[in-house]
Amino acid sequence: MRRFGRLVLLTALALGGDAAAEPIVVRDAFERTVVLPTPPQRIVTIFASNVEMVAALGLSDRIVGIEAYTRYPPEVLSKPLVGGRLGFSVDRVVEQRPDLVVVTPARQAAHQLVDPMERLGIPVMVLLQRDVAEVLANIRLLGRAAGVPQQGEAVASGLETRIAAVTRRVAGLERPRVIMITGRLGNGLLLVTRPKTYTGDAMVLAGARFGLESAIAQVSPEAILNADPDILLFAGNQRDLDELVARPGWRDLRAVKGKRAFAVSRSELLIPGPRTIDGIEHLAAIFHPEKAAR
Amino acid sequence: MKIWIVLLVALVAAVIVAACAGHDWASPADLVRAVSGDQAMRSRLLFEWRMPRVLAAALVGALLGLGGAMFQGVFRNPLAEPYLLGSAGGAGLGAAIALLVPLGAPQSIMLPLLAFVGAWGSTVVVIAVSRVAGAVDTAGMLLAGVAVAALLTALRSFLILALSDETMNLQVVLSWILGGVQTPTWGGLGLLALVSLACLGLTMLFARGLDVLGLGEAMASTFGVNVKRFIGLAVLAGSVVVAAAVAFGGLVAFVGLASPHIARWLIGSRHKPLLPASALIGAIVVTLADAIARSALPPAEIPLGLVTAIAGAPFFIVLLARRLRA
Numbered sequence: 001m002r003r004f005g006r007l008v009l010l011t012a013l014a015l016g017g018d019a020a021a022e023p024i025v026v027r028d029a030f031e032r033t034v035v036l037p038t039p040p041q042r043i044v045t046i047f048a049s050n051v052e053m054v055a056a057l058g059l060s061d062r063i064v065g066i067e068a069y070t071r072y073p074p075e076v077l078s079k080p081l082v083g084g085r086l087g088f089s090v091d092r093v094v095e096q097r098p099d100l101v102v103v104t105p106a107r108q109a110a111h112q113l114v115d116p117m118e119r120l121g122i123p124v125m126v127l128l129q130r131d132v133a134e135v136l137a138n139i140r141l142l143g144r145a146a147g148v149p150q151q152g153e154a155v156a157s158g159l160e161t162r163i164a165a166v167t168r169r170v171a172g173l174e175r176p177r178v179i180m181i182t183g184r185l186g187n188g189l190l191l192v193t194r195p196k197t198y199t200g201d202a203m204v205l206a207g208a209r210f211g212l213e214s215a216i217a218q219v220s221p222e223a224i225l226n227a228d229p230d231i232l233l234f235a236g237n238q239r240d241l242d243e244l245v246a247r248p249g250w251r252d253l254r255a256v257k258g259k260r261a262f263a264v265s266r267s268e269l270l271i272p273g274p275r276t277i278d279g280i281e282h283l284a285a286i287f288h289p290e291k292a293a294r
Numbered sequence: 295m296k297i298w299i300v301l302l303v304a305l306v307a308a309v310i311v312a313a314c315a316g317h318d319w320a321s322p323a324d325l326v327r328a329v330s331g332d333q334a335m336r337s338r339l340l341f342e343w344r345m346p347r348v349l350a351a352a353l354v355g356a357l358l359g360l361g362g363a364m365f366q367g368v369f370r371n372p373l374a375e376p377y378l379l380g381s382a383g384g385a386g387l388g389a390a391i392a393l394l395v396p397l398g399a400p401q402s403i404m405l406p407l408l409a410f411v412g413a414w415g416s417t418v419v420v421i422a423v424s425r426v427a428g429a430v431d432t433a434g435m436l437l438a439g440v441a442v443a444a445l446l447t448a449l450r451s452f453l454i455l456a457l458s459d460e461t462m463n464l465q466v467v468l469s470w471i472l473g474g475v476q477t478p479t480w481g482g483l484g485l486l487a488l489v490s491l492a493c494l495g496l497t498m499l500f501a502r503g504l505d506v507l508g509l510g511e512a513m514a515s516t517f518g519v520n521v522k523r524f525i526g527l528a529v530l531a532g533s534v535v536v537a538a539a540v541a542f543g544g545l546v547a548f549v550g551l552a553s554p555h556i557a558r559w560l561i562g563s564r565h566k567p568l569l570p571a572s573a574l575i576g577a578i579v580v581t582l583a584d585a586i587a588r589s590a591l592p593p594a595e596i597p598l599g600l601v602t603a604i605a606g607a608p609f610f611i612v613l614l615a616r617r618l619r620a
Contacts, residue, residue, distance in 0.1 A: 068593075086594030087469070091317035094339050108466050111393075112595075115402060116477065119342045120335065216456055 039147025040100035052273035170207030206283035354543030359576020362550030364532030376550035383446030388412025417533035473599025
């Protein structure tokens with residue numbers, strides 16, 4: 001009898017609460033309406049950014065599939081792989097019996113997964129996080145989709161508070177001209193951060209302005225030498241930065257001579273997610289060291 | 295007759311093997327269950343996703359075989375292949391636009407549509423250019439094709455560089471260019487089947503003319519064939535076939551070159567049997583190659599065009615060597 005009572009109680013708890021009765025309906029970045037009959041418990045998250053946002057909501061244990069280039073947080077790394085650089089496996093996703101698939105339209109993911117999931121009736125959400133505002137909006141959206149809206153709100157507003165603290169600190173300060181190199185191509189061209197990207201947002205929020213505004217991400221080294229920024233950032237390790245700035249021409253850059261060339265974290269600045277806010281704080285300390293001591 | 299039965303049986307076997315193949319291998323019994331309306335998720339995956347893909351691969355292969363046979367017939371050149379007259383460059387440009395530029399229409403429609411328009415349009419441009427240049431012969435068309443292809447490929451590359459960003463859009467276009475069959479709905483598959491049948495019918499109209507043309511242009515003229523007009527029309531027809539293949543399958547390397555040769559070794563060079571045989575062989579090759587592409591490296595999928603070239607080229611070389619020795 002007591003056992004029965006406990007069962008009734010558990011059932012009541014499962015059915016009650018805030019979300020179980022009505023289906024959850026959200027709109028995604030492709031303006032698709034996604035209907036979740038119950039809060040999803042088995043989520044396949046494609047790409048590091050989506051994994052990190054779901055994990056930030058405290059839902060790592062609901063993740064049942066990731067792709068091969070996910071490196072964080074540690075507790076999800078043992079989850080089954082459903083894709084990698086060469087694409088994504090519909091077979092492998094379905095094998096995980098997911099009740100939600102979260103993708104971003106990069107590396108064919110949306111192209112390869114949205115259509116089959118729709119045909120099979122597995123809810124799939126497409127998220128775009130092109131700038132910091134979209135990152136925050138998506139954390140809230142994922143919170144609502146997963147049936148934990150308060151958590152989404154709490155995480156997002158916590159991050160907003162930290163961003164506001166940084167922008168207050170750097171307000172009114174002289175903005176250094178900054179170029180961030182995010183990659184090197186085989187033909188010698190360099191990839192630089194552009195405005196209106198989350199990485200570009202991070203630079204501006206942290207109190208910098210662009211040392212070089214290029215319509216195309218690939219620029220020649222000459223353009224960077226010519227722009228002669230106050231601060232040079234390199235998203236990668238120190239050794240590669242040292243090797244780059246030791247080249248003829250680079251040694252004479254104002255940033256290199258003034259010891260203001262820095263290697264910065266790729267995972268903070270090239271994965272749009274909660275850790276981007278860490279990146280903003282770290283950039284602010286680089287741009288305005290005098291104000292960094294909080 | 296025997297050879298047709300062998301080819302048909304081989305195609306059916308290839309389709310069954312391919313429907314079983316995947317990151318999650320199915321048994322023929324699973325296939326039967328899926329076809330008979332089982333609603334389990336795995337059965338639905340097989341029925342809604344894998345089977346249309348397998349059949350689409352077979353049809354794309356058939357179109358490539360057909361297109362290759364047309365082009366080799368028209369140009370009377372063993373190196374002729376379906377992408378000879380700029381259709382690869384045009385299709386690549388169309389696909390790059392569909393994949394990278396937000397056009398407000400679903401990509402599942404825009405991608406095949408623009409690939410088709412690009413592939414066929416580029417060949418039309420090639421014919422127009424060679425007409426303007428007063429050289430509607432095979433050599434003139436080949437040269438015009440090289441020039442148009444270079445232009446379109448450069449435009450595509452510029453577009454990719456200008457529009458790609460940190461999320462690596464470059465790779466999206468590259469993997470389309472390397473080939474991969476889009477999975478149609480059953481309705482879409484029906485459309486593809488109709489298109490394929492129409493293409494077969496269309497090319498068969500040229501079978502006799504291609505045979506006569508094979509005797510040489512002077513000889514063909516004495517048979518009453520208007521050679522220039524015939525070549526122009528045959529190229530237009532062949533490029534429709536190729537554009538249809540490209541729209542559904544991306545750029546799949548090598549099949550269009552190899553299938554007609556294999557068909558010729560099996561049944562000779564008369565086009566009436568050669569065209570359908572080449573289509574059958576293309577279908578078998580692409581069905582098997584697509585099965586490898588989908589299953590060999592889980593959880594990844596290898597671009598189909600790489601499989602056809604890597605697996606197909608050595609196989610073709612062996613056949614060629616045996617043929618030359620005999």
